[in-house]
Amino acid sequence: MYPAAFRYHVPESIAEAVGMAAELPDARFLAGGHSLIPLMKQRLAQPSDLIDLRKVTEMRQLSALDGQVRIGAAVTHWEAHSSALLSSLCPLLSETAGHIGDPQVRNCGTLGGSLAYADPGADYPACILALNAVLVCESLAGRRSIDSSDWFKGLFTTALDPGELLVEIHIPVIRGCTGSAYRKLPHPASRMAVVGVAVELTLDRAGVCERIQIGINGLGSNAIRAGDIEEQLIGRAIDDDLVARACASLPRVQDISGDRFVSAADKLPLCRNLIRSAVSAALKNAVRTEV
Amino acid sequence: MHCRVAININGKTEAHEIEPRLLLVHFIRECAGLTGTHVGCDTSQCGACTIGLNGLAVKSCTKFAVQADGAEIVTIEGLSRGDTLHPLQQAFRDHHGLQCGFCTPGMLMAAKLMLDRHKQLSEELIRHELEGNICRCTGYVGIVKAIMAASIATAASDSQPDASNAIEASSR
Numbered sequence: 001m002y003p004a005a006f007r008y009h010v011p012e013s014i015a016e017a018v019g020m021a022a023e024l025p026d027a028r029f030l031a032g033g034h035s036l037i038p039l040m041k042q043r044l045a046q047p048s049d050l051i052d053l054r055k056v057t058e059m060r061q062l063s064a065l066d067g068q069v070r071i072g073a074a075v076t077h078w079e080a081h082s083s084a085l086l087s088s089l090c091p092l093l094s095e096t097a098g099h100i101g102d103p104q105v106r107n108c109g110t111l112g113g114s115l116a117y118a119d120p121g122a123d124y125p126a127c128i129l130a131l132n133a134v135l136v137c138e139s140l141a142g143r144r145s146i147d148s149s150d151w152f153k154g155l156f157t158t159a160l161d162p163g164e165l166l167v168e169i170h171i172p173v174i175r176g177c178t179g180s181a182y183r184k185l186p187h188p189a190s191r192m193a194v195v196g197v198a199v200e201l202t203l204d205r206a207g208v209c210e211r212i213q214i215g216i217n218g219l220g221s222n223a224i225r226a227g228d229i230e231e232q233l234i235g236r237a238i239d240d241d242l243v244a245r246a247c248a249s250l251p252r253v254q255d256i257s258g259d260r261f262v263s264a265a266d267k268l269p270l271c272r273n274l275i276r277s278a279v280s281a282a283l284k285n286a287v288r289t290e291v
Numbered sequence: 292m293h294c295r296v297a298i299n300i301n302g303k304t305e306a307h308e309i310e311p312r313l314l315l316v317h318f319i320r321e322c323a324g325l326t327g328t329h330v331g332c333d334t335s336q337c338g339a340c341t342i343g344l345n346g347l348a349v350k351s352c353t354k355f356a357v358q359a360d361g362a363e364i365v366t367i368e369g370l371s372r373g374d375t376l377h378p379l380q381q382a383f384r385d386h387h388g389l390q391c392g393f394c395t396p397g398m399l400m401a402a403k404l405m406l407d408r409h410k411q412l413s414e415e416l417i418r419h420e421l422e423g424n425i426c427r428c429t430g431y432v433g434i435v436k437a438i439m440a441a442s443i444a445t446a447a448s449d450s451q452p453d454a455s456n457a458i459e460a461s462s463r
Contacts, residue, residue, distance in 0.1 A: 001333055007292050008311035008357050037353050038335060050311070052358060102423025103401070104338060107347040191422060
């Protein structure tokens with residue numbers, strides 16, 4: 001399959017990249033290319049220009065600063081999965097990265113690319129919702145920060161404006177007895193998440209849940225937070241029975257879509273089971289951390 | 292629009308004028324004439340086009356050649372040393388790691404980069420790491436066995452320089 005012809009650009013800084021995007025209204029940014037190139041091969045996307053970010057080294061940095069982990073948007077899934085910094089300060093993200101696609105995909109695909117594309121079957125969206133991440137975007141107009149709760153706007157749709165580039169993801173580092181887990185049912189052909197659930201929780205000294213955040217992808221047209229369930233768990237000593245009862249209030253998602261593998265009707269019970277499994281794993285992590 | 296691209300493939304620089312839309316796998320097959328790298332599904336699922344790009348396993352059907360300008364690539368043609376098979380190739384032969392052979396170049400390149408990345412392999416890890424490569428003949432049993440044997444032989448070759456002997460021993 002041959003994509004339509006395009007012009008190719010290789011900027012070396014964020015400023016140069018967003019400058020190009022402002023001049024070329026039909027351009028697309030190219031990072032790992034594992035969503036964009038397949039779309040171009042099917043000619044579902046025919047951008048006039050590609051702005052390749054491979055030489056923008058400032059988008060590949062990983063650092064911890066002011067109680068936050070800062071991850072460049074062009075950090076690959078493999079880099080996120082194998083980073084010692086992330087596995088100690090933000091284990092949910094590195095765990096999730098290891099579940100994406102296959103090794104070849106993880107070697108190319110990037111955190112920013114996945115979040116900017118907003119595929120409902122992608123793994124990172126649930127994770128960044130559970131982590132209360134902040135997404136930093138840049139355009140010629142300057143920088144702005146967008147909360148993960150305001151990022152996803154629908155199917156393959158985000159808060160990103162035309163010409164704007166997602167450059168960094170900031171994640172608060174949570175201290176105390178904190179645990180997290182990501183659980184998914186991978187589609188047998190694509191390895192995308194049929195449903196994926198990310199959980200981060202913190203317990204107090206008595207084992208009572210101080211905070212819990214649950215992100216879900218794969219149910220509807222974009223990833224969501226399970227706020228109703230979280231509310232029923234905060235301030236309580238969590239066990240599986242309590243989680244199972246809370247899961248009864250799984251939000252009524254209007255646009256659940258099924259396929260030949262899992263029907264729309266089966267997705268809700270699947271999601272409830274994944275929530276129970278992820279919370280149970282997160283509780284075990286949290287206990288381990290404290291010891 | 293054409294660009295001049297220079298890519299080092301198996302130690303030899305291939306410089307060509309190409310269109311930016313040329314996929315890396317077509318650069319390897321048509322510009323460099325190395326047809327060992329196969330196009331299977333052309334949709335980044337099957338892994339038949341797997342190559343080593345700057346030391347990472349990559350599906351060359353999902354990369355433009357211009358993205359690899361200045362890179363170092365290893366393809367299946369770069370695996371053996373003359374007539375001496377790479378320990379992985381020998382292990383695939385010994386353990387029936389192939390039938391029709393179409394997926395084999397991708398399997399071998401994925402396995403090579405798996406061995407480079409992980410010091411110790413288990414059957415579970417091999418199966419997890421092979422998720423990006425599809426074989427429609429073998430049922431994977433021979434492939435997994437072969438990679439396991441090559442991994443043991445590679446570890447043993449630190450003390451025993453002749454890796455191919457170690458593989459023969461482990462296959463008996």
